Amino acid sequence: MIELVGISKTFNGKQGPIHALKDVSLSVKKGEIYGVIGYSGAGKSTLIRCVNLLEKPDQGSVKVKDEDLTKLSTNQLRKARGDIGMIFQGFNLLKTATVYDNIAIPLKLTGLDKENVKERVERYLKIVGLEQKHNAYPAELSGGQKQRVAIARALSFEPEILLSDEATSALDPDTTEAILDLLLKINKELGITILLITHEMNVIQRICDRVAVMENGEIIEEGKTKDIFTAPQHATTKKFVSSLFSHNIPEDILANLNKTGQVVTLSFFGETSGEPALAKVSKEFDIYPNILAGSITQLKDESFGQLVVHFQGDQEIVQKALQLLENNNVKVEGVTLDDSHTGVY
């Protein structure tokens, strides 16, 4: 659906050139929710703005629905952009217009007649749950409600793709959850492909099928959300994942525990696979795992759990127990003193 190949973009900064994107390639499938995560300055905004050519890359191709947007005339590009909606952190609403007009005005500018404009505004305000707010002005709305208006405005053009530029970054945690639920609903019920950028791992965790991690204008890791959560490779990815699972065990306690046995992290999917497997090994090998920390979190399609466990006793038996856990699809990783600085992931 979206195919970025070898995108580069350099800005002229005051202190010399800034290589915001360096040979970035990315592919988003139809119907997918794809997240790009990175710290400030990683190049996320530049990347997402390249998808609808708000930013023109210096090199590379931007294919949307098999059409290379960099090769289109102004008119053709305007038409192609009709398939790509966008929402922003700052909502970008017209302050002096009502909720209704914020959606209706851009639609009227496309030449749509009054009846159809009315029908669309009402349909999409209903989808975002704001049918009671037609006559309100943006100043009378909460942040979450303003983002809902912005989403309804984007949807009113009936795009196949929605780009989300940090849409939940200005919102409190509860409102963020509600907006993420709305994005999931839009994806599932309207079949809209979503490409989002964020610096918050919980956004990736809750709704993304796949994720790319960006740093210094490059994609440093990419994959299914599930795989990135269970086996992050790059130090930055590990940091993002551990921001959600900060099972910080104080260093001196960890050092003492390591003297009397082994401390491991067990990662598992689904509600059933982790604890029963642990109960099974303790029974079979007559060992007593001591659970030090644990968490369970909901990914888009399944739950993901982690337990930090101390295994005491005969090392040979413990190794056999850990092997059995692995055979039961539980991922086993040793916890070292170094891990405790950033949290166990």
Ligand SMILES: Nc1ncnc2c1ncn2[C@@H]1O[C@H](COP(=O)(O)OP(=O)(O)OP(=O)(O)O)[C@@H](O)[C@H]1O
């Ligand atoms: N128009 C511009 N002119 C000059 N430099 C720019 C411009 N736009 C972005 N940059 C620089 O390019 C780099 C990448 O910026 P970008 O906004 O894409 O990163 P980001 O990951 O989205 O970060 P943030 O979340 O802080 O916006 C940064 O060093 C930024 O200062």
